[in-house]
Amino acid sequence: MALSERTFAVVGKSVQKIDGLGHVTGRTVYVDNLTFPGMLFTAMHRSPLPHAKILHLDTSRAERLPGVGAVVSYRDVPNNLHGLLTGLGVQADEPLLAEHEVCWVGQPIAAVAAADEDTAREAASLIRVEYEELPAVFDPLESLKEGAPPVRTAYGVYPNYYLYAGQPCRRIRYGDFEAAIQKADHVITGTYRTGPIEHAPLETQVSVAVPESNGRLTVYSTTQALYFTMGLLASLVGLPLSRVRFVGGTVGGGFGGKVDGATEPITGLLALKSGRPVKWRFTREEECLYSSVRGACHLEYTDGVMNDGRIIARKVRSIQDSGAYNRTSPYGVNKNANHVAGPYRIPNVWVDGYCVYTNKQPTSAMRGFGVFEATFAIEVQMDRIARQLGIDPWEIRFRNAYRKGDQTPTREILDSVALIETMQAAAQAAGIELTATQRALSSKEPRA
Amino acid sequence: MSVATTPAAQTELVVSFTLNGRPVQVRTRALDSVLAVLREQLQIGSVRVGCNEGDCGVCTVLLDGEPHRGCLLPAFVAEGREITTVEGLGDVNQLHPLQRAFHEHFASQCGFCTPGMILTAKSLLDRSPAPSREEIVAAISGNLCRCTGYRSIIRAIESVAQQGGR
């Protein structure tokens, strides 16, 4: 039977959310609703400095405070140095709990589990750290410069940027930008910057780790990525996966911010050490200051454009602020580089995408990771081109839009593209009158 | 001299109030919030912690029918008064019109803001049964939602207002 003749139960129908009734009656259970007998609460002692060597760490006063169930530091973490993307070949670079060095204000150093939040916080404040301050750098453009102070010095010599196949940036070289730019009728440049953004989910990061009598560790978590976080915890804490059980459920908003294992490895460690269930709920302040954020991005465009509006050459220098550690930024920069030339057919594209470290809060995934920043820059640049050439902004996009069979700067041959159709539908919805020629365009037809 | 020697001083209080129509009694300290007491002593899971400083609205409760920030309200102030949470509006088998409308209009995604939103809407419709869209927007301006973009929430409330239901 043809697809158009079938009747569907779900496709094309408005279907109620299975958790909708729970939401409106208040019955939906979020991790912070969970409580267990003997449960302890967590507080973290964090770095007050953006960059310093740790000379001495003393947790003894915290350990002695009545009501404290356990204190953990780097000494308690079997595999302290880790990375979220080791599975993709990105080297581990971040300690779960700082050992030699702190590289951002707020970096976790030692955690306490105690009978109530006040006691936990008091104990955390009794942890003593001796520092030797080191120079810090906060601007990714400064960090890239020759002679900039190194953002991280422990665990070896690192440049202040991630190395992609031995190169300081992710590179795309398609066609011959340098030759093509000479032939352009116009050279149009633009610099665009997006700021860091906090996901601000209404529910903050929460997890409860429960040591079971059968030797397993059960973790109730707000993570958006159960298997990912489960694997992270297991490897950090040195447990086989068969001994770790993760329970997820309704997440009170994630947006990419509940993927990095902000609380789970810590509650897991504290639960194993204390033998008691341990909860950690981030305060709103912790969520803003210490959880991952979308990294700031700095993009420089140099376009070679012909009089008729065709973009024949595009060079993009894209600098993404990774903060003090990798987290998922090397991957984000890949996505950024892949998309940064836009949904437009450009025969000569040069991209340099940098993943740069600074002594700030590590940045990571957020909706449209790497692509959101690019889209902003691309479309403002298109409007700039349109203005400079005196061409209608819809027309400039129709002229350059991908068609079926076009090749991308990463050498993919495109089969199914629909920018033209999307623009036609958008124009209709917005009540914009397109020309007959524009209305007749089709992505399936090669350009004239 | 210790202030505690005066007859007016107390450090632990017994507070009696009505919760969703039932009389309850709790022991609290001076500045324990209604939010803390509802969650920790009365198993009310719908009133939540979002910011703990009165900015987000997920801790919204109705005190004598009026919206309050549960995180900013000292529990002792509830003495002799009525607190309503969504558990008191209706349940799965008998939904309040606002609960039904929120569900049918997809006015909820992650659900975290939903109870607070519904309570605020209820107090609005009790006060003003035929509110304009502008009035609805003003009334819910103190409840943050990070997921829906608010349109479906406004539509849900409008639909209840149009039906004359509260």
Added chain:
Amino acid sequence: MANIELLRPRSVDEAVDLLERSVGAATVLAGGVDVMAGYYAGLLRPRAVLYLGEAGLSGVQTTAQAITLGATTPLLRLAELGQPSNGAGAALAAAASRVGTRAIQIQATIGGHLFTRPPYGDLQTMLLALDARVRLRGAAGEREVSLDTFLRGNGETTLGPGELVTAVVVPNAPGHAGYERIALTRGIGPALLTAAAWVDRDADGRCRVARIAVGGAGPRPYRATRAEQALVGRALDDVALREAGALAAEQASPSDDTFASAWYRRKVAAVAVERALRAAQGA
């Protein structure tokens, strides 16, 4: 958190007495919006709390001369003061109704509002333009002081040891008020800039009295006295209003903060004052 003693006076006299005997150790609790936020943020660690909600300090009294607002009167009560549409009551309602959201207005009190820190304190701007006075009581008795004198900036006041605010007194003078509030969001979060104007004109429409206050452009709201003086005797046409806005902005001492830059606040102050003056021209 250590156990906190809760003191619950049933009258103003008892409140003053308890405050005196606590020798500065008691934190005054009115509505609780600021005290609770501070307590849960770990910034306030009171040993004792003096709750004013049962001491008979709530209520609004209107006479021909003045509106007297009891210190623990919730802002919502002010937001609901309506008529007459051109009086001090309407002015208070216009400003109070835009402080936060209903859930905040129903709990926050006019007395507590005098102690709130920038960037909060919208209503202080309107009170300043209305020439409000603060009534205080201590062991030595009662006194009244202008709000302008009372506010010292950054939440500090000239409240003496052992003293309580018992009321805010707003004179019922002839004239009209205008108010402008500039903010990034409505309902939640502080204003970036508030401007309040009180104007009384003579039969020819010329300005007899002008009071202009600007909040959010300094450690406390200020009276834009240069702008006020420049308007006396003038018709309130566009030129006059723009000049007044510019003069008011010159007197600002804004700072950069998370919400806006000093540059922005000064720019916007001029515009907000102009709008407030325009709104103060009456129906």
